[in-house]
Amino acid sequence: MRLRRKPWARPELAACPFYIDNPPEMKGKWRELFGNDSPMHLELGCGKGGFISKVAAANQQINYIAVDIKSEVLALAKRKIESEYSAAGITEINNIKLMSQNIELIDDMLAPTDAIEKIYINFCNPWPKSPYKKKRLTHGKQLTRYKTFLKPGSEIWFKTDNNELFRESVKYFEENGFIIKYTTEDLHASGFTESVPTEHEIMFSREGIKIKFLTAVYME
Template identity: 40%
Template sequence: MRLRNKPWAPKLIEDNPQIIVPNPKERKGKWSELFENDNPLHVEVGTGKGRFVTKMAASYPDRNVIGVEKYDSVIVTGVERLLENPLDNIRLLKADVTNITEIFDSGEVDRFYINFTDPWPKNRHEKRRLTHKSFLKKYSEILKDTGEIHLKTDNQGLFEYSIESLSQFGFKLKQVTFNLHESNMEDNIMTEYEERFVEKGIRIYRLEAYK
């Protein structure tokens, strides 16, 4: 994916610490203090432009929602969304998911969302897939004992790989569908990519995994 340069993005991010949390590693183990409640903490890794997390936060005010994205030029759109429609139960983090265990403490997260991540189809790039065992180890460390991972993708290869990877790591699977939009699932919140794919008739794959 080619990223459009937005030279003004870092300044907008810096000017809005109420949306983009500065120095998120300092919040490790203290996210409930930031939100001032003990509501479940749901985290989307690779949140992109923030459509999913902002809709999630608006739809479920009893959840604390965090979107993690490493690119300024992408996450700044999420900042703009929240400046236009502020919400108290959401924060964005400019961070790399490889450092996720430095941001959240053991048992601090109730659910991870992985939506339309890069499938990295070449075998030599397997370790970059967000459902590779090295990432699953990190998620597992910071998920509650009842924690879950929800995955959506348009890539059948990544989906089948993720089923195997999650199962081998010890996660149990439920709500596995090879065609989400012909299933009976309710309350599905679509990402930007998902909406485009559905309009083109592209099949969406989805699963839920739990510890």
């Protein structure tokens, strides 16, 4: 479903202290921006912020970068983050940054010195037709980009409802120097307890669709 244009979205983001207007300018400077040496995690395609707001509010010792390409959804994510932090009694939002960026060019905004330690990819576009599979966020072409800023030993956590995407993604990871640490084709029956549910995950689960999940470790 296409999100309607929201005229208020861009002005609201422009006034947001944790929104970064030009992320490529921060390449190699993210630790300086956060002002500490805490681990940095990255969500690719944060959508309306249901996942990242909960994870970031619950883990103040970790810095988070949340990326999406649409201002309309980022503005909703901004509001969700503010709401989640307020509910948790956190008065200052210091450990998360929002930004708009084409994920296919994600390495334009992150350098090796930024040393990302975890990437979350939740319910990305499956791009089922062969000519477009290279646009998948788990495709080898993208994994090569991620490796330019991942710290050795870092993990990618990947969730999807799509069987074909999941099984082909396992191959992408293995072919590109990642070790599959954990995998399940039915997350909610697996006993894995460290995962925070996303909006899509809740929706698909209610429809009886099993959630596929893996963690892959980057080995330099």
